[in-house]
Every structure is written in C-alpha cells, then in structure tokens.
Amino acid sequence: MKITYKGDYALKTILDLAAHFGNGPVAINDLSRRLDIPTKFLEQILLDLKRAHFVESRRGKIGGYCLSRPPAQITLGEVTRFINGPVEPIACVDKKYSGCHDIGKCVFRDVWAEVNRSTARIIDNVTFEDLLKKSKKINKAFTYQI
C-alpha cells in the first residue's frame, strides 16, 4: 500500500466532514483553507468522493459538501482503497495476475497475501467516528471540533 497526497487529502477531508456531520454542507473553500489543500485539487478529489457516494453536495449560495453516511459507517479502509487502489503490496495477490509462470510455484505470493490480510484487518476496523473521538481526545481545541 502506498498513500499518495491525494489519498492523504481525501482522508483529512472526510475527517473534517465527519466533524461537521449533521450541521449542513461545508464549502470547498473552508475545507481547502482549514486543511491546507490546493482548492482546485480538492475540487477534483471531492468530485471523486461524490461519485463513490462517500459525500453528497449542494450547489448555490449555501452549497457545500457533507458525508452521505454517519462517520461510524465509513471505514479508513474503504476510503483508502477507493483513492489509492488495492491494499495488496504486489499485483500477484490479485487473481488476474499473470506474472508468475506457474502461480503455484511463487513462494512470495503467500507472504504478500498475509501482509494484505494483516493490513486489511487494521484499516477495515477503524471508522471515522473512531478517528474523530481520538482527535477530540488528543486536543480539546482541535480545529475540526464544531
């Protein structure tokens, strides 16, 4: 797994929206300023997140973005996989891989599959509600706090 800037931005954006869940839409400009993400880049990321139904949007004067689901129902794994692709450390864990002449002979495959499982076990069990609680605990004056 590799987390790119785009992925990092997406996660921070979802966390910010989680902190504002239930309080109406948040404008791109606000997110951009608060999270220090280039506005035009964030626009694209939000459109991607919208197409994947992580967020919903509203246009016009009081427009903005909000989460489609409660923070407790969005996991770190889901968002990470959506932005940065599969968690597998190598393609051959995937069923379609044809890089090994005889897949049964590739002794590395099992190790990568184990890495994959152990990573998934971690990131699929962390929700944005968990992250939100944690962030509030870490710092009472946390920026994301409502």
Next chain:
Amino acid sequence: MKITYKGDYALKTILDLAAHFGNGPVAINDLSRRLDIPTKFLEQILLDLKRAHFVESRRGKIGGYCLSRPPAQITLGEVTRFINGPVEPIACVDKKYSGCHDIGKCVFRDVWAEVNRSTARIIDNVTFEDLLKKSKKINKAFTYQI
C-alpha cells in the same frame, strides 16, 4: 508498501542464487533466461544488490554472482526495503515528515504506524532459506532446485 517489477525481480533473483548457494557463481544470462527478466535490466539490479552487499560477483570466463551470506541470514524484509524503500504506507510515519501542521494532532499516524509494524513483523521473519524450503516442498521438479 508497494512492490515494483524491480523489487519482484530482485527477490526472485536472490531466491535463485539461494538455490545455488555454495555451488559457485551464476551468470547473469542464466538468471535472465530462467527468471524471464530483461538481461540489461537485471544487470542494473544485480549491481544494486552488490553495492548493498547482498551478492558478490566474479568477472571473466567463469564469472557470475553468488550470495554474500547464507540464505538463512537474508530476510525478505531486508531486500524489499532496499529495493522499494521503507515499508511505511505513508511518509508521516517517518520522523522527518512535516506534512501535518501539528504531528500530535494527526490521528491517522497511529494507524499507519500499526500497519507498518504488522507488515514488518511478517516480512522480517521470513528468510530466503524459509522460501527455498517452501519452494522445494511445493514442487519437487522446481526450476530453482540444484
């Protein structure tokens, strides 16, 4: 973590050399043919592995490459990290990262650090002797067998 073709080739090369450990040098051409790796690309990879002291070389008519250490003393983690960089899924696990305004506030950091630890625990405990034994068990007529 992301395993590139270069990394994949390096691991397969080390495994092949492990299978021939103690039997004199193996020529690049033999490795290239057996493992189906572009010869000139493999040359570069072997030079890298040599600089990192994973392999030793001998020039001339009966030249070639061999492991610097017994297969039991080389782990999958060492080689993987050398070729593909740190195992961390994101830069901020690294001490030098400055992407978060307040590192203490980044709630994702702990999760990535956990992914890092769990991955390391796996790949640092697999040696090339382990992989060799496994490959022999899987297929008695395995190509890498001496």
Next chain:
DNA sequence: GTATACTCTACTAATATAATAGAGATTATA
C-alpha cells in the same frame, strides 16, 4: 590474445502524480 562475463553511464518511452486553468451550471437571496 580472445572469448566470456561483469561494470558503468547515459538515454528513452510510458505512466502516475500533483497540481493549475477556465468555462459552465445551479441556487439563495436581495
């Protein structure tokens, strides 16, 4: 002395990443 095999540096094509740019569509509200 020559064939064989490693050594080293440079170059290239394709793809991914991280933006930037600008015109267009929608909506609240004065």
Next chain:
DNA sequence: TATAATCTCTATTATATTAGTAGAGTATAC
C-alpha cells in the same frame, strides 16, 4: 430577475517514477 456564491466538468502542464535499452569499458580463464 439579477447576481454572487458555489459546485461541475474537461483540458492542460510540470515533475517524478518506472521499466527498460544502448553501448563502451574492464577483468579473467584458457
């Protein structure tokens, strides 16, 4: 209804990474 604020969409660009190619040079066994 005009308009300002806001999201929507497509195209373009700069940089880095990846995977490979090319060719001249060096060492060694025989």
